[in-house]
Amino acid sequence: xxxxxxxxxxxxxxxxxxxxxxxxxxxxxxxxxxxxxxxxxxxxxxxxxxxxxxxxxxxxxxxxxxxxxxxxxxxxxxxxxxxxxxxxxxxxxxxxxxxxxxxxxxxxxxx
Amino acid sequence: xxxxxxxxxxxxxxxxxxxxxxxxxxxxxxxxxxxxxxxxxxxxxxxxxxxxxxxxxxxxxxxxxxxxxxxxxxxxxxxxxxxxxxxxxxxxxxxxxxxxxxxxxxxxxxxxxxxx
Numbered sequence: 001x002x003x004x005x006x007x008x009x010x011x012x013x014x015x016x017x018x019x020x021x022x023x024x025x026x027x028x029x030x031x032x033x034x035x036x037x038x039x040x041x042x043x044x045x046x047x048x049x050x051x052x053x054x055x056x057x058x059x060x061x062x063x064x065x066x067x068x069x070x071x072x073x074x075x076x077x078x079x080x081x082x083x084x085x086x087x088x089x090x091x092x093x094x095x096x097x098x099x100x101x102x103x104x105x106x107x108x109x110x111x
Numbered sequence: 112x113x114x115x116x117x118x119x120x121x122x123x124x125x126x127x128x129x130x131x132x133x134x135x136x137x138x139x140x141x142x143x144x145x146x147x148x149x150x151x152x153x154x155x156x157x158x159x160x161x162x163x164x165x166x167x168x169x170x171x172x173x174x175x176x177x178x179x180x181x182x183x184x185x186x187x188x189x190x191x192x193x194x195x196x197x198x199x200x201x202x203x204x205x206x207x208x209x210x211x212x213x214x215x216x217x218x219x220x221x222x223x224x225x226x227x
Binding site for chain 2: 033035040041042043044045048088090097098099100101102103104
């Protein structure tokens with residue numbers, strides 16, 4: 001499978017703490033994207049990192065990419081209860097028009 | 112701009128019946144993707160349409176089919192429904208972006224299909 005795999009499968013933290021989730025993939029990529037899914041709804045795009053980038057920031061989000069290890073991490077700083085959701089990474093398998101999703105990390109932020 | 116819209120929100124069918132799910136992409140988006148998400152699991156790629164043509168297909172049986180209309184809206188048909196087809200079906204659209212092909216997917220809120 002070319003799909004990314006997120007780790008851990010579930011994460012529970014207190015509001016204000018940082019949350020880190022990881023994604024590993026198997027094939028070469030052009031870019032890797034992270035999405036959030038609130039319960040039973042569609043996914044929302046969070047951030048994209050290109051294969052030639054190592055780190056990217058967007059607000060409280062920080063994404064890193066290590067193409068040598070075929071892995072990425074998403075850090076959410078100063079988490080809020082509203083961050084409670086499932087988070088998915090999506091890789092393109094080297095094809096700009098393809099999107100392979102992992103099984104997601106379910107984040108629970110307790111108030 | 113209006114987002115991706117899917118209809119119906121919920122659909123209940125009996126095993127053996129056919130289901131038709133609809134998707135309207137964001138205005139100006141020509142690519143439509145369909146995904147199946149079984150309860151608590153990840154997204155499984157079903158179909159990709161662009162400019163009215165099927166461009167790629169996931170590892171699903173032929174009873175999963177679809178089409179894209181001239182206005183870029185799309186329809187997913189599932190024939191001979193089986194119990195394991197019960198899932199959230201997500202549609203996403205994608206358009207050109209200043210980044211070129213590195214443009215994200217925009218998802219609708221899905222159709223929850225229940226097969227009894």
